[in-house]
Amino acid sequence: MTTPRRADAARNRDRVLATARLAVASGDLSLQHNDIARRAGTGVGTVYRHFPTRRALLEALAEDTFTALLDDARSARRHDDPGTGVEILLRALLTRQLADPAFAEVIAGEPEQDADPGTTARRAELGELARAVLDDARRAGTLRPDLTEDDLRHLLCGVAFAVRIGDGPDERADRYLRVLLDGLRPTPGNPVDRRR
Amino acid sequence: MTTPRRADAARNRDRVLATARLAVASGDLSLQHNDIARRAGTGVGTVYRHFPTRRALLEALAEDTFTALLDDARSARRHDDPGTGVEILLRALLTRQLADPAFAEVIAGEPEQDADPGTTARRAELGELARAVLDDARRAGTLRPDLTEDDLRHLLCGVAFAVRIGDGPDERADRYLRVLLDGLRPTPGNPVDRRR
DNA sequence: TACCGAACCGGATTGACAATCCGCTTCGGG
Protein backbone atom coordinates (compact mmCIF):
# COMPACT_ATOMS: atom_id res chain seq x y z
CA MET A 1 0.00 0.00 0.00
CA THR A 2 2.99 2.31 0.37
CA THR A 3 3.97 2.90 -3.25
CA PRO A 4 2.51 1.01 -6.20
CA ARG A 5 4.71 -1.10 -8.44
CA ARG A 6 3.92 0.60 -11.68
CA ALA A 7 5.18 4.05 -12.47
CA ASP A 8 1.88 5.41 -13.76
CA ALA A 9 0.14 4.21 -10.63
CA ALA A 10 2.64 6.02 -8.44
CA ARG A 11 2.20 9.14 -10.51
CA ASN A 12 -1.56 9.02 -10.16
CA ARG A 13 -1.36 8.39 -6.46
CA ASP A 14 0.83 11.45 -6.05
CA ARG A 15 -1.48 13.58 -8.12
CA VAL A 16 -4.46 12.55 -6.05
CA LEU A 17 -2.59 13.17 -2.84
CA ALA A 18 -1.46 16.59 -4.02
CA THR A 19 -4.98 17.50 -5.01
CA ALA A 20 -6.32 16.35 -1.67
CA ARG A 21 -3.67 18.31 0.17
CA LEU A 22 -4.66 21.37 -1.78
CA ALA A 23 -8.31 20.87 -0.89
CA VAL A 24 -7.51 20.55 2.81
CA ALA A 25 -5.28 23.60 2.67
CA SER A 26 -8.19 25.52 1.18
CA GLY A 27 -10.29 24.57 4.16
CA ASP A 28 -12.23 21.67 2.68
CA LEU A 29 -11.89 18.64 4.90
CA SER A 30 -14.72 16.70 3.27
CA LEU A 31 -12.39 14.90 0.89
CA GLN A 32 -15.04 13.60 -1.46
CA HIS A 33 -13.63 11.03 -3.82
CA ASN A 34 -15.64 12.20 -6.82
CA ASP A 35 -14.59 15.76 -6.33
CA ILE A 36 -10.92 14.99 -5.90
CA ALA A 37 -10.94 12.72 -8.92
CA ARG A 38 -12.35 15.47 -11.08
CA ARG A 39 -9.86 18.03 -9.82
CA ALA A 40 -6.95 15.64 -10.11
CA GLY A 41 -7.96 14.72 -13.65
CA THR A 42 -8.33 11.01 -12.94
CA GLY A 43 -11.27 8.66 -12.79
CA VAL A 44 -13.11 8.10 -9.54
CA GLY A 45 -12.04 4.49 -9.63
CA THR A 46 -8.42 5.51 -9.42
CA VAL A 47 -8.96 7.53 -6.30
CA TYR A 48 -10.91 4.71 -4.68
CA ARG A 49 -8.24 2.21 -5.64
CA HIS A 50 -5.43 4.11 -3.98
CA PHE A 51 -7.49 5.30 -1.01
CA PRO A 52 -10.47 3.07 -0.42
CA THR A 53 -11.72 5.31 2.31
CA ARG A 54 -11.77 8.87 3.49
CA ARG A 55 -9.82 7.72 6.50
CA ALA A 56 -7.14 6.12 4.30
CA LEU A 57 -6.76 9.39 2.45
CA LEU A 58 -6.56 11.31 5.72
CA GLU A 59 -3.88 9.04 7.06
CA ALA A 60 -1.81 9.41 3.91
CA LEU A 61 -2.16 13.17 4.12
CA ALA A 62 -1.13 13.19 7.76
CA GLU A 63 1.94 11.03 7.32
CA ASP A 64 4.50 13.81 7.01
CA THR A 65 3.18 15.77 9.95
CA PHE A 66 3.06 12.64 12.04
CA THR A 67 6.67 11.85 11.24
CA ALA A 68 7.67 15.39 12.09
CA LEU A 69 5.90 15.09 15.42
CA LEU A 70 7.86 11.95 16.18
CA ASP A 71 11.02 13.99 15.75
CA ASP A 72 9.61 16.60 18.11
CA ALA A 73 8.89 13.91 20.64
CA ARG A 74 12.37 12.48 20.39
CA SER A 75 13.91 15.86 20.99
CA ALA A 76 11.56 16.39 23.93
CA ARG A 77 12.79 13.14 25.43
CA ARG A 78 16.38 14.17 24.84
CA HIS A 79 15.88 17.32 26.88
CA ASP A 80 17.54 17.37 30.30
CA ASP A 81 14.77 19.02 32.34
CA PRO A 82 11.73 16.74 32.38
CA GLY A 83 9.34 19.63 32.92
CA THR A 84 10.58 21.31 29.78
CA GLY A 85 10.39 18.01 27.94
CA VAL A 86 6.71 17.77 28.68
CA GLU A 87 6.13 21.33 27.58
CA ILE A 88 7.96 20.79 24.31
CA LEU A 89 6.07 17.60 23.62
CA LEU A 90 2.66 19.02 24.32
CA ARG A 91 3.27 22.27 22.52
CA ALA A 92 4.36 20.30 19.47
CA LEU A 93 1.28 18.09 19.67
CA LEU A 94 -0.89 21.18 19.68
CA THR A 95 0.97 23.10 17.01
CA ARG A 96 1.06 20.21 14.59
CA GLN A 97 -2.67 19.73 14.93
CA LEU A 98 -3.38 23.36 14.25
CA ALA A 99 -1.10 23.38 11.25
CA ASP A 100 -2.52 20.19 9.73
CA PRO A 101 -6.25 19.51 10.13
CA ALA A 102 -5.88 16.09 8.55
CA PHE A 103 -3.37 15.13 11.19
CA ALA A 104 -5.61 16.54 13.89
CA GLU A 105 -8.42 14.28 12.79
CA VAL A 106 -6.18 11.25 12.64
CA ILE A 107 -4.61 11.75 16.03
CA ALA A 108 -7.98 12.44 17.65
CA GLY A 109 -9.31 9.09 16.52
CA GLU A 110 -8.67 5.93 18.45
CA PRO A 111 -6.44 3.32 16.82
CA GLU A 112 -8.42 1.05 14.53
CA GLN A 113 -7.62 -2.35 13.20
CA ASP A 114 -8.19 -1.24 9.61
CA ALA A 115 -5.81 1.70 9.85
CA ASP A 116 -2.81 1.59 7.58
CA PRO A 117 0.22 -0.13 9.15
CA GLY A 118 2.38 2.98 8.94
CA THR A 119 -0.04 5.04 10.93
CA THR A 120 -0.41 2.30 13.49
CA ALA A 121 3.35 2.06 13.87
CA ARG A 122 3.79 5.81 14.22
CA ARG A 123 1.01 5.91 16.75
CA ALA A 124 2.68 3.22 18.79
CA GLU A 125 6.04 4.93 18.71
CA LEU A 126 4.53 8.22 19.76
CA GLY A 127 2.84 6.45 22.64
CA GLU A 128 6.14 5.02 23.84
CA LEU A 129 8.00 8.29 23.55
CA ALA A 130 5.27 10.16 25.36
CA ARG A 131 5.12 7.61 28.13
CA ALA A 132 8.86 7.96 28.64
CA VAL A 133 8.75 11.74 28.77
CA LEU A 134 5.83 11.71 31.17
CA ASP A 135 7.44 9.10 33.41
CA ASP A 136 10.52 11.25 33.77
CA ALA A 137 8.43 14.25 34.66
CA ARG A 138 6.39 12.33 37.19
CA ARG A 139 9.55 11.04 38.82
CA ALA A 140 10.85 14.60 38.95
CA GLY A 141 7.61 15.70 40.56
CA THR A 142 6.73 18.15 37.79
CA LEU A 143 3.62 16.30 36.64
CA ARG A 144 0.53 15.14 38.45
CA PRO A 145 0.58 11.38 38.57
CA ASP A 146 -2.99 10.64 37.57
CA LEU A 147 -2.75 11.24 33.83
CA THR A 148 -1.73 8.71 31.22
CA GLU A 149 -0.24 9.60 27.86
CA ASP A 150 -3.64 8.89 26.33
CA ASP A 151 -5.25 11.35 28.72
CA LEU A 152 -2.84 13.98 27.53
CA ARG A 153 -3.47 13.14 23.92
CA HIS A 154 -7.16 13.55 24.54
CA LEU A 155 -6.68 16.81 26.38
CA LEU A 156 -4.55 18.24 23.62
CA CYS A 157 -7.03 17.24 20.99
CA GLY A 158 -9.53 19.04 23.18
CA VAL A 159 -7.41 22.16 23.28
CA ALA A 160 -6.99 22.04 19.51
CA PHE A 161 -10.74 21.74 19.24
CA ALA A 162 -11.18 24.71 21.56
CA VAL A 163 -8.81 26.80 19.47
CA ARG A 164 -10.59 25.90 16.25
CA ILE A 165 -13.93 27.05 17.65
CA GLY A 166 -14.54 30.71 17.05
CA ASP A 167 -12.54 32.82 14.71
CA GLY A 168 -8.98 34.01 14.82
CA PRO A 169 -6.78 30.93 15.35
CA ASP A 170 -4.37 33.48 16.75
CA GLU A 171 -2.66 33.68 20.09
CA ARG A 172 -5.48 31.79 21.77
CA ALA A 173 -3.48 28.64 21.25
CA ASP A 174 -0.70 29.87 23.53
CA ARG A 175 -3.11 31.07 26.15
CA TYR A 176 -5.07 27.83 26.25
CA LEU A 177 -1.93 25.74 26.26
CA ARG A 178 -0.57 27.70 29.20
CA VAL A 179 -3.73 27.01 31.16
CA LEU A 180 -3.38 23.32 30.48
CA LEU A 181 0.31 23.23 31.35
CA ASP A 182 -0.37 25.00 34.64
CA GLY A 183 -3.11 22.52 35.37
CA LEU A 184 -0.72 19.63 34.88
CA ARG A 185 1.42 20.47 37.90
CA PRO A 186 0.93 18.14 40.85
CA THR A 187 -2.05 19.74 42.65
CA PRO A 188 -0.84 23.26 43.27
CA GLY A 189 -1.68 24.69 46.69
CA ASN A 190 -1.85 21.47 48.66
CA PRO A 191 0.09 18.33 47.94
CA VAL A 192 -2.48 15.59 47.64
CA ASP A 193 -6.13 16.36 47.15
CA ARG A 194 -7.42 19.85 47.10
CA ARG A 195 -11.14 19.19 46.84
CA ARG A 196 -12.67 22.64 47.77
CA MET B 1 -41.56 29.34 15.39
CA THR B 2 -42.13 28.45 19.03
CA THR B 3 -45.42 26.55 18.84
CA PRO B 4 -47.62 26.36 15.76
CA ARG B 5 -51.16 27.74 15.82
CA ARG B 6 -52.98 24.63 14.82
CA ALA B 7 -53.33 21.69 17.16
CA ASP B 8 -52.35 19.04 14.63
CA ALA B 9 -49.24 21.00 13.77
CA ALA B 10 -48.21 21.16 17.41
CA ARG B 11 -48.84 17.45 17.75
CA ASN B 12 -46.69 16.66 14.76
CA ARG B 13 -43.94 18.93 15.92
CA ASP B 14 -43.86 17.15 19.26
CA ARG B 15 -43.82 13.75 17.64
CA VAL B 16 -40.90 14.71 15.45
CA LEU B 17 -39.05 16.18 18.38
CA ALA B 18 -39.64 13.09 20.49
CA THR B 19 -38.42 10.86 17.68
CA ALA B 20 -35.33 12.98 17.21
CA ARG B 21 -34.62 12.91 20.91
CA LEU B 22 -34.87 9.15 20.83
CA ALA B 23 -32.44 8.96 17.93
CA VAL B 24 -29.91 11.14 19.71
CA ALA B 25 -30.30 9.13 22.90
CA SER B 26 -29.54 6.01 20.90
CA GLY B 27 -26.30 7.59 19.77
CA ASP B 28 -27.34 8.79 16.33
CA LEU B 29 -26.52 12.46 15.97
CA SER B 30 -26.97 12.55 12.21
CA LEU B 31 -30.60 13.63 12.48
CA GLN B 32 -31.54 12.88 8.88
CA HIS B 33 -34.90 14.39 8.04
CA ASN B 34 -36.05 11.48 5.91
CA ASP B 35 -35.16 8.99 8.57
CA ILE B 36 -36.86 10.88 11.37
CA ALA B 37 -39.97 11.40 9.28
CA ARG B 38 -40.27 7.70 8.65
CA ARG B 39 -39.79 6.82 12.30
CA ALA B 40 -42.14 9.56 13.46
CA GLY B 41 -44.78 8.41 11.01
CA THR B 42 -45.04 11.76 9.23
CA GLY B 43 -44.07 12.95 5.79
CA VAL B 44 -40.64 14.38 5.14
CA GLY B 45 -42.23 17.69 4.31
CA THR B 46 -43.60 17.97 7.80
CA VAL B 47 -40.22 17.54 9.37
CA TYR B 48 -38.68 20.09 7.04
CA ARG B 49 -41.50 22.53 7.72
CA HIS B 50 -41.03 22.48 11.48
CA PHE B 51 -37.25 22.26 11.37
CA PRO B 52 -35.88 23.57 8.10
CA THR B 53 -32.41 22.59 9.07
CA ARG B 54 -30.44 20.09 11.05
CA ARG B 55 -29.27 22.99 13.17
CA ALA B 56 -32.84 24.09 13.88
CA LEU B 57 -33.64 20.61 15.05
CA LEU B 58 -30.55 20.52 17.22
CA GLU B 59 -31.42 23.81 18.84
CA ALA B 60 -34.94 22.66 19.61
CA LEU B 61 -33.56 19.48 21.13
CA ALA B 62 -31.09 21.42 23.24
CA GLU B 63 -33.59 23.89 24.61
CA ASP B 64 -34.37 22.12 27.88
CA THR B 65 -30.76 21.46 28.71
CA PHE B 66 -29.85 25.02 27.88
CA THR B 67 -32.53 26.32 30.21
CA ALA B 68 -31.35 24.01 32.97
CA LEU B 69 -27.83 25.30 32.51
CA LEU B 70 -29.05 28.84 32.93
CA ASP B 71 -30.41 27.82 36.32
CA ASP B 72 -27.06 26.30 37.17
CA ALA B 73 -25.36 29.53 36.19
CA ARG B 74 -27.71 31.61 38.31
CA SER B 75 -27.05 29.46 41.33
CA ALA B 76 -23.32 29.70 40.66
CA ARG B 77 -23.61 33.45 40.67
CA ARG B 78 -25.59 33.34 43.88
CA HIS B 79 -22.79 31.49 45.64
CA ASP B 80 -20.81 33.49 48.17
CA ASP B 81 -17.32 32.25 47.38
CA PRO B 82 -16.39 33.33 43.84
CA GLY B 83 -13.93 30.48 43.41
CA THR B 84 -16.64 27.95 44.11
CA GLY B 85 -18.98 29.83 41.82
CA VAL B 86 -16.61 29.34 38.94
CA GLU B 87 -16.22 25.69 39.73
CA ILE B 88 -19.97 25.16 39.87
CA LEU B 89 -20.48 26.98 36.60
CA LEU B 90 -17.80 25.16 34.70
CA ARG B 91 -18.68 21.77 36.08
CA ALA B 92 -22.27 22.34 35.03
CA LEU B 93 -21.18 23.41 31.56
CA LEU B 94 -19.22 20.20 31.21
CA THR B 95 -21.81 17.89 32.71
CA ARG B 96 -24.64 19.24 30.61
CA GLN B 97 -22.62 18.74 27.45
CA LEU B 98 -21.81 15.18 28.31
CA ALA B 99 -25.41 14.42 29.15
CA ASP B 100 -26.85 16.01 26.01
CA PRO B 101 -24.83 15.73 22.79
CA ALA B 102 -27.26 17.99 20.96
CA PHE B 103 -26.63 20.72 23.48
CA ALA B 104 -22.90 20.12 23.22
CA GLU B 105 -23.03 20.73 19.51
CA VAL B 106 -25.11 23.85 19.89
CA ILE B 107 -22.98 25.43 22.57
CA ALA B 108 -19.78 24.64 20.68
CA GLY B 109 -20.97 26.61 17.68
CA GLU B 110 -20.60 30.31 17.39
CA PRO B 111 -23.78 32.40 17.48
CA GLU B 112 -25.29 32.68 14.03
CA GLN B 113 -27.74 35.18 12.65
CA ASP B 114 -30.06 32.42 11.45
CA ALA B 115 -30.24 30.74 14.83
CA ASP B 116 -33.65 30.64 16.47
CA PRO B 117 -34.35 33.65 18.69
CA GLY B 118 -34.75 31.56 21.82
CA THR B 119 -31.32 30.05 21.47
CA THR B 120 -29.81 33.42 20.78
CA ALA B 121 -31.43 34.85 23.90
CA ARG B 122 -30.33 31.98 26.10
CA ARG B 123 -26.84 32.27 24.73
CA ALA B 124 -26.76 35.96 25.56
CA GLU B 125 -28.04 35.42 29.08
CA LEU B 126 -25.50 32.70 29.70
CA GLY B 127 -22.79 35.05 28.51
CA GLU B 128 -23.84 37.73 30.96
CA LEU B 129 -24.11 35.35 33.89
CA ALA B 130 -20.75 33.84 33.12
CA ARG B 131 -19.12 37.22 32.79
CA ALA B 132 -20.47 38.21 36.19
CA VAL B 133 -19.26 35.05 37.86
CA LEU B 134 -15.84 35.36 36.29
CA ASP B 135 -15.53 39.02 37.18
CA ASP B 136 -16.18 38.26 40.81
CA ALA B 137 -13.58 35.54 40.78
CA ARG B 138 -11.02 37.75 39.10
CA ARG B 139 -11.61 40.46 41.67
CA ALA B 140 -11.18 37.89 44.42
CA GLY B 141 -7.92 36.80 42.80
CA THR B 142 -9.07 33.23 42.26
CA LEU B 143 -8.96 33.38 38.48
CA ARG B 144 -6.28 34.32 36.02
CA PRO B 145 -7.24 37.58 34.37
CA ASP B 146 -6.47 36.73 30.77
CA LEU B 147 -9.49 34.57 29.96
CA THR B 148 -12.84 35.78 28.74
CA GLU B 149 -16.10 33.92 29.20
CA ASP B 150 -15.83 32.84 25.58
CA ASP B 151 -12.40 31.43 26.20
CA LEU B 152 -13.84 29.34 28.98
CA ARG B 153 -16.72 28.20 26.85
CA HIS B 154 -14.24 27.13 24.22
CA LEU B 155 -12.07 25.36 26.74
CA LEU B 156 -15.00 23.48 28.21
CA CYS B 157 -16.18 22.41 24.81
CA GLY B 158 -12.64 21.19 24.34
CA VAL B 159 -12.74 19.21 27.56
CA ALA B 160 -16.06 17.70 26.56
CA PHE B 161 -14.50 16.77 23.23
CA ALA B 162 -11.56 15.20 25.05
CA VAL B 163 -13.86 13.15 27.24
CA ARG B 164 -15.84 11.91 24.26
CA ILE B 165 -12.71 10.64 22.53
CA GLY B 166 -11.88 7.12 23.46
CA ASP B 167 -14.19 4.82 25.28
CA GLY B 168 -15.53 4.91 28.80
CA PRO B 169 -17.08 8.35 29.36
CA ASP B 170 -16.44 7.51 33.00
CA GLU B 171 -14.49 9.37 35.64
CA ARG B 172 -12.23 10.94 33.04
CA ALA B 173 -14.55 13.92 33.05
CA ASP B 174 -13.72 14.71 36.68
CA ARG B 175 -10.04 14.23 36.15
CA TYR B 176 -9.90 16.45 33.09
CA LEU B 177 -12.03 19.10 34.71
CA ARG B 178 -9.76 19.19 37.74
CA VAL B 179 -6.77 19.78 35.49
CA LEU B 180 -8.54 22.68 33.85
CA LEU B 181 -9.70 24.19 37.12
CA ASP B 182 -6.18 24.02 38.52
CA GLY B 183 -4.90 25.68 35.39
CA LEU B 184 -7.29 28.56 35.85
CA ARG B 185 -5.67 29.84 39.01
CA PRO B 186 -3.68 33.01 38.55
CA THR B 187 -0.27 31.63 37.51
CA PRO B 188 0.55 29.31 40.39
CA GLY B 189 4.12 29.53 41.66
CA ASN B 190 4.78 33.14 40.89
CA PRO B 191 2.23 35.94 40.76
CA VAL B 192 2.54 37.41 37.30
CA ASP B 193 4.22 35.51 34.53
CA ARG B 194 5.93 32.27 35.17
CA ARG B 195 7.41 31.56 31.71
CA ARG B 196 10.13 29.07 32.88
C1' DT C 1 -74.15 23.22 12.68
C1' DA C 2 -72.34 24.26 8.23
C1' DC C 3 -69.19 26.78 5.71
C1' DC C 4 -64.72 28.39 4.02
C1' DG C 5 -60.16 30.09 3.74
C1' DA C 6 -55.93 29.41 5.72
C1' DA C 7 -52.81 26.26 7.55
C1' DC C 8 -50.92 22.03 7.24
C1' DC C 9 -49.84 17.41 5.40
C1' DG C 10 -47.50 13.91 2.60
C1' DG C 11 -44.74 11.94 -0.62
C1' DA C 12 -43.45 12.00 -5.56
C1' DT C 13 -39.71 14.03 -7.62
C1' DT C 14 -35.29 16.12 -8.73
C1' DG C 15 -30.67 16.47 -7.89
C1' DA C 16 -26.15 15.61 -5.52
C1' DC C 17 -23.02 12.39 -4.06
C1' DA C 18 -21.04 7.53 -2.65
C1' DA C 19 -19.21 3.42 -4.18
C1' DT C 20 -18.77 -0.52 -7.36
C1' DC C 21 -17.68 -3.09 -11.38
C1' DC C 22 -15.84 -4.35 -15.66
C1' DG C 23 -14.25 -3.65 -20.55
C1' DC C 24 -10.32 -1.30 -22.24
C1' DT C 25 -5.51 0.59 -22.01
C1' DT C 26 -0.87 0.78 -20.56
C1' DC C 27 3.19 -0.89 -18.48
C1' DG C 28 7.38 -3.30 -18.29
C1' DG C 29 9.76 -7.98 -17.78
C1' DG C 30 11.27 -11.66 -20.79
Next chain:
DNA sequence: CCCGAAGCGGATTGTCAATCCGGTTCGGTA
Protein backbone atom coordinates in the same frame (compact mmCIF):
# COMPACT_ATOMS: atom_id res chain seq x y z
C1' DC D 1 8.41 -7.31 -29.82
C1' DC D 2 5.06 -9.74 -27.13
C1' DC D 3 1.82 -10.59 -23.62
C1' DG D 4 0.00 -11.12 -19.05
C1' DA D 5 -0.60 -8.42 -15.20
C1' DA D 6 -1.63 -4.06 -13.37
C1' DG D 7 -3.98 -0.08 -13.68
C1' DC D 8 -7.50 3.09 -15.59
C1' DG D 9 -11.97 5.45 -16.13
C1' DG D 10 -16.55 6.35 -15.95
C1' DA D 11 -21.21 4.38 -16.58
C1' DT D 12 -24.16 2.77 -13.29
C1' DT D 13 -26.72 1.74 -9.11
C1' DG D 14 -28.11 3.02 -4.67
C1' DT D 15 -28.72 6.40 -0.85
C1' DC D 16 -30.06 10.53 0.97
C1' DA D 17 -31.18 15.77 0.85
C1' DA D 18 -34.51 19.08 -0.19
C1' DT D 19 -38.44 21.03 -2.72
C1' DC D 20 -43.01 21.65 -4.34
C1' DC D 21 -47.80 21.32 -4.86
C1' DG D 22 -52.40 18.87 -5.02
C1' DG D 23 -55.17 17.26 -1.47
C1' DT D 24 -56.71 17.31 3.49
C1' DT D 25 -57.80 19.13 7.99
C1' DC D 26 -58.50 22.62 11.27
C1' DG D 27 -61.00 26.02 13.67
C1' DG D 28 -63.04 30.76 13.47
C1' DT D 29 -67.49 32.70 12.00
C1' DA D 30 -72.28 33.16 11.08
